[in-house]
Amino acid sequence: MTPVSFYLARDSECSLAPAPFNYRILDNPVFPVFFSGRECDNARVDGSIINEGTRMRTIVLAIFLSAVMAGTSFAVDKSYYSPVIYIDTDNHRILISQLGGVFYIDVPEAARPHMEKLPVSGLVDFVVEVKGENEIPVIKTWKVKSGESTCMYFNGKECT
DSSP states (O other): OOOOOOBBOOOSSOOSSBOOSOEEEOSOSSSOOEEEOOOOTTOOBTTOOOOHHHHHHHHHHHHHHHHHHHHOOOOEEEEEEEEEEEEETTTTEEEEEETTEEEEEEOOGGGGGGGGGSOTTOEEEEEEEEOOTTSOOEEEEEEEOSSOOSOSEEOSSOBO
């Protein structure tokens, strides 16, 4: 392999010249990296000179964006293939089970006229939108897989 020459930045002790030819190869057969044995305290590889103010602004921006991203929650779609255990028409939610747990899913305004058409104990494939850990998932669509219903498929707007 051919050694790669690093050019050092100009300062009081080092000149703008190729580093000496005493290279050593790191033990990395995939991507060998060549380093110079030359010692120069104030020299930096060209392109790595960063203003301290720019570095501090970058750090502050990264911390700010991390805090903003941690505060926002993204909605995630999940699918639950579950029997309908109970339909709560007063609170507009449906009780289902998944992996040994029982929980409610919220019924949106468009699906409320059709929620009573779901068969209790019938298997339904629900697609819900989960907005956060402490919020009830909201139904987007459902498909009745077993049981009798006049609304076998709800696409988010209407039954078919």
